[in-house]
Amino acid sequence: MDNKYEIIKFKDMETNETVNFVVLDAVDVEEEHYYFVIEEDKAEDDDAEVLVLRSLIEDEDEVTFDIVSNDEILEKVLEKFNSNNNEFEID
Numbered sequence: 001m002d003n004k005y006e007i008i009k010f011k012d013m014e015t016n017e018t019v020n021f022v023v024l025d026a027v028d029v030e031e032e033h034y035y036f037v038i039e040e041d042k043a044e045d046d047d048a049e050v051l052v053l054r055s056l057i058e059d060e061d062e063v064t065f066d067i068v069s070n071d072e073i074l075e076k077v078l079e080k081f082n083s084n085n086n087e088f089e090i091d
Contacts, residue, residue, distance in 0.1 A: 008037060008053070010065060024050065027080045034068065034077045052077055 006023040021037035028034070033055040042048040052074060057064040068074055 005043075007040060008035065008063075008065070010037075010053070021051070021053070025081060025084070027077060027084060029073075029077050029080050035065070036081055 008021045008023055009018055010021055011018045020040035021035075022040050022043045024036040024038065026033060026035045035053045035055070037051050037053055038048040052068040053065040054068050054073075055063055056066050068077065
């Protein structure tokens with residue numbers, strides 16, 4: 001994976017673990033902003049798991065994200081992503 005991709009540092013508030021995610025794309029659905037990401041250390045793996053993060057709170061220094069797990073929301077976001085994107089295929 002080349003360096004043209006944005007990196008998001010995600011800190012799990014429960015475990016205090018920080019994971020770097022590579023941003024594949026971002027879309028807006030129903031006035032919410034969503035990011036399609038994969039873990040940076042798995043970015044070269046063709047079968048890497050793609051997660052969808054929803055931007056909850058944005059201020060000047062930091063953004064708070066939530067991992068989307070609701071199937072209905074995921075379906076809408078995935079549909080928008082696939083209609084906008086020709087570089088990646090996400091199932």
